[in-house]
Amino acid sequence: MQRFKCIVTYDGTHFAGYQVQPNKRTVQGELERALKKLHKGEDIRVTASGRTDAGVHARGQVIHFDSPLNIPLEKWEIALNSLLPDDVAVIGAARAAEDFHVRFDAKGKEYRYFVHLSSRRDPFKRHYAYQFPYALNIDSIKKAAAGLVGTHDFTSFCSAKTEVxxxxxxxxxxxxxxxxxxxxxxxxxxxxxxxxxxILVGTLLEVGSGERDADSMPAIIEEKNRSAAGKTAPPQGLYLWKVFY
Amino acid sequence: MQRFKCIVTYDGTHFAGYQVQPNKRTVQGELERALKKLHKGEDIRVTASGRTDAGVHARGQVIHFDSPLNIPLEKWEIALNSLLPDDVAVIGAARAAEDFHVRFDAKGKEYRYFVHLSSRRDPFKRHYAYQFPYALNIDSIKKAAAGLVGTHDFTSFCSAKTEVxxxxxxxxxxxxxxxxxxxxxxxxxxxxxxxxxxILVGTLLEVGSGERDADSMPAIIEEKNRSAAGKTAPPQGLYLWKVFY
Incomplete structure (x- = not known):
């Protein structure tokens, strides 16, 4: 068996999220379906650096899986892409150590969130950015953002549904x-x-709109209560951009 | 009655083209449905500068229609957009003379065609550009393009299905x-x-790939035969960009 690490990009618009769910179209489901075909019916389990929600995109999701197949490294990307639907693609494959773990070994992540500042709908951006029609004070947003950097208990900025x-x-x-x-x-x-x-973006946009003070972030963190922070910004503006190892 | 002229943008991905067809989702169908709602059930016929095919996009399609409604000009865009689906939007409305005709009065048009030069699929470009994985000689394409400019009988570059x-x-x-x-x-x-x-793009890409000579365009025009030109490039790369009046 050989462990492989692949970089995966997907347009999250038509997925019910990354993780397999019964009777739903998911990224993991499509990856495992493609791998199963490649392995002539054998189930291959895929592990990702983390989940993404329905409508959330990825430029640089990373996955690992184990395979007994003896395919040259440069063919993995081509073989998988020929079996994957057109809204998900493998953009890099590498051999990994047998104890490499795509989630536990990740040193960090980069996410990007795109906000389309316009009172006009743009059909070409509707699935790829959050349209925001109100005036924003960008300097206030930058000031508030600085108050979030660092090591904190982010309970206030975490969905109450989490089990972590x-x-x-x-x-x-x-x-x-x-x-x-x-x-x-x-x-x-x-x-x-x-x-x-x-939730960070939703809260920062409330700062930019003047609904919250730019220096209120430390107090929100201190509360350790989801209701202290702002609204959850919609999924279509969010991209898992890169995972660092 | 007042004639109105509107600029319309749409993502053509999920439309069976601009023009109304029975039991198909079309841009004209959506525009007329929105106008009918706004006119409390009265049918309002929309005329466009021209049709676009299934999968073809528009940044600056122009339409006209007549209305008895006394809505302030700045409200037309907002009213129509609130009734239109999110893949089509009005981005400008103006009053027009009663004899203005969006097709017959057009002085010219600009189309753009986007080719994604990559051997790698990009899920975010799949509906918005034509992925072309082979090497191209761009200088040859430019030279050939120069041989197409001017006033010509473009029978060779026209679908044989046309009635014009x-x-x-x-x-x-x-x-x-x-x-x-x-x-x-x-x-x-x-x-x-x-x-x-x-067809122009399909033929120019064949020049860029070395399948045709850069100086062969006048001879293709001369043949007045569709089979003399190259393949029809796929719809998703094409945008009706602007109509000139």
Missing amino acids: EDKVREIQEIEVVEEGDMLTFRFKGTGFLYNMVR | EDKVREIQEIEVVEEGDMLTFRFKGTGFLYNMVR
Whole structure:
């Protein structure tokens, strides 16, 4: 058996999320279906760096799986892509050590969130950015973002539905970039809780709209209560951009 | 009655084309459905600058229609967009003279065609560009394009299915722009025949691949025979970009 590590990109629009669910179309389901075909009916289990929700995209999701097949490395990408539907693609394959684990060995992740600053709907952006029609104070957003960087208990920024107990995470960097009518948030951290990036963005947009103070982030973190933070921004603006090892 | 002229943008992916067809989802069908609602059940006929095929997009389609409604001009866009599905949007409305005709009064059109130069599938571009994995000589394409500009009988570059008799059209400009992994063709002309831009692109890509000579365009035009030109490039790369009045 050989362990393989692949980088996977997908348009999350027509998926019920990454993780396998009965009777739903999922990214994991499509990857395992393709691997099963390649292995002539044998079930191959895929492990990912983490789940993504319905409608959330990935530019650099990473997966691992074990295979007895003796296919040259450069053929893995071609073979898998020929079996995958057109909204998911493998963009890199490598051999990995047998004890490599795509989730436990991840050193950090980058997520990006795209906000389309416009009062006008754009049919070409509807699945790929969150349309936000109200005026924003970008300087306030940047100031508030600085108050989120660091190692904190992010309970306030985590869906109450989570089962994870330890909610301490480190956000290493938040970049806020305005280019034309697109506002991009780039989050780098050691790990992110369930819905964390979307709640961070929702809260920062409330700061930008003047509904919250730019210096209120430490107090929200301190409360350790989901209701202290802002709304969860919608999924279509979110991209799992890169996983660091 | 007042005649209105609107600019319309749509993602053609999930439409069976612009023009109404029985039991198919079309852009015209959605526009007329929205207008009928706005007019409390009265049928309002929409006329467009031209049709687009299934999968073809528009950034600047133009339509006209007549309405007895006394809605302030700035409210038309908002009212229609609230009734339209999210893959089609009105991005401008103006009053027009009662004898204005969106097709007959058009002085020219711009189409753009996007080619994604990559051997790798990109799930985010699959509906919005034509993935082309082979090497291209861009200078040959530019040279061939120059041989297409001017007033010609474009029978060779027109679907044999057309009913139009006069196939003389003027191409005013063809720009070929390579930026990163995206090759963009910009066509400006007085008018375009059925499938003409897609056949022009298909033929120019055959020049770029070395299957045809860069100086062979005048001979293809001369033949006045569809089979003399190249393949019809697929619809998803094509955008009706602008209509000139």
